[in-house]
Amino acid sequence: MKNIVMKSTIMKSIAMKRAITTFAFLLGLASAPAFSQQAYPLSGTWQGDWGVNDKDRNFLTLVMDWDGKAVSGSANPGPDSTQIEHMTLNSANWTVAIDMPLKDAKGQTVQFKGEGAIADLGSQTRSISGTWSDGARKGTFTLTRQSGG
Amino acid sequence: MPLPAPVGLPRLLPCLLLAALPLAAQAHHPIGAKFNTTATNTLEGIVSAVDWANPHVHVYVNVSGADGNVVNWALELPSRVELESSGWRPEALVPGARVSASGWTALNGTHQLWAEALTDSKGAKLFTVADDAMSKKLAGRPAAATPRWPDGLPRLGPPPGETGYWTLPSRSALIEDGQQVAMDAYGVLANLADAAKVAPLQDWALDLYRFRQSNTLRDDPMFLYCVPPAGPRQFQQLFGVQFVEQKERQRIFLLVAGGNGNWRMIYTDQRDQVGQISGTDDNPLFYGNNSAQWEGDTLVVESSGFNEGFWFSNGGLPHTKQLKLTERFTRTDKNTLHYQVTVSDPGAYTRPWTSSWDLQWLPGEELPEYYCQDNRP
Structure with a gap:
């Protein structure tokens, strides 16, 4: 008892x-x-997914901030949150590179190295789509910035 | 470019297939947010109504197609303020009159046309705006001393028994003092290659500024969502600003007639803004956290705690939440307000920088009723 x-x-x-x-x-x-961020294109909260194919997808939330010199932030705020280790923006062609650990739906950690391009740059709900890899594992990811103010 | 069905008919004369009108498009950046400025169309019809209002006057026209169908088009024109400054009154056009118009159709495919030109049945041009109408109206005024309060400080608003407000800024967008950069009334650069001269932008901010400029500023949230023209942009609006000084409460209301008809509150006793207008990192605001004090005849306002939901200048210069402003207001005589702003934003700029311009006192008027939300149809 x-x-x-x-x-x-x-x-x-x-x-x-x-x-x-x-x-x-x-x-x-x-x-x-x-x-809500109108200025630095990566700042704000982004939502989307990543995976190795169309059926095997993992929900992804990124919260990013810009201090004038570097981007910082975290993935999937909550119990499984991880920190963005490296995030860069190439404003010459509005492409991004990201490196961070992520947990997939099975709880396994992936060292996510992604490259993508920003679409609809002038919109508050702009998006990023691209590819990622971790050794032999690879796939695609998409993110859309959350609107507001 | 053919007009949207069912109006792409002979009467509409979808002529003048001018594939690109970069100069015209640049001259009307807010128009580019709503209308397709890359091709000109012409239509002809009978006036059904004239809506004489800010922010844009509309003339409604019944246009007959070859199939006998009649479609009512909304012709959009400049503001009532601009048209009346140029001497126009709504009686110049009455229902039943035949008109022809050329301009740009709406991006969303509705029956709207920004009328670059509007002519009556005799070919006379209607509702043309003279860019220098306001400055001509204010030219030649007799000089007068700066009006003052009993305590000797300058009055930033109207003297007792008078009306008036500040308008006609001598600079339409932020440019670092000492730089010579040509741009139009909306802050669109005459030469995009001059972008780097405008301000000491970080690389990403310069590229974003160029993007906004080359995109004819169509993402401007003031035009898309009617967000306030906050920061220095308050003093770049043709429709004016007004100071309401409440000495007994040690605060100043700054009323803004452009954009969405908003206000900014400035304390003059260094007290904190509290509650929903605290203007802190956790509560960033359009108008920020303001604190003012007088230095001789100059009102100095320090502000921070801005959000990033607005463009702080015509033309689309970026800012971040790290923005801090130091504004200096000096009424050098009754008719002139000198405005100087120092921009400090390590998130977007490589160093602090300063821009300044003058505004003119428009006597005998009150701020016009102007709400961008009311842009019918």
């Missing part, structure tokens, strides 16, 4: 943590429009 109560308490604690994490994540998304 004591074990059941303890297990129940632990489960409630985990559920509470998940609820708090989810709430914090949603709160972050809800406040994203207030930080």
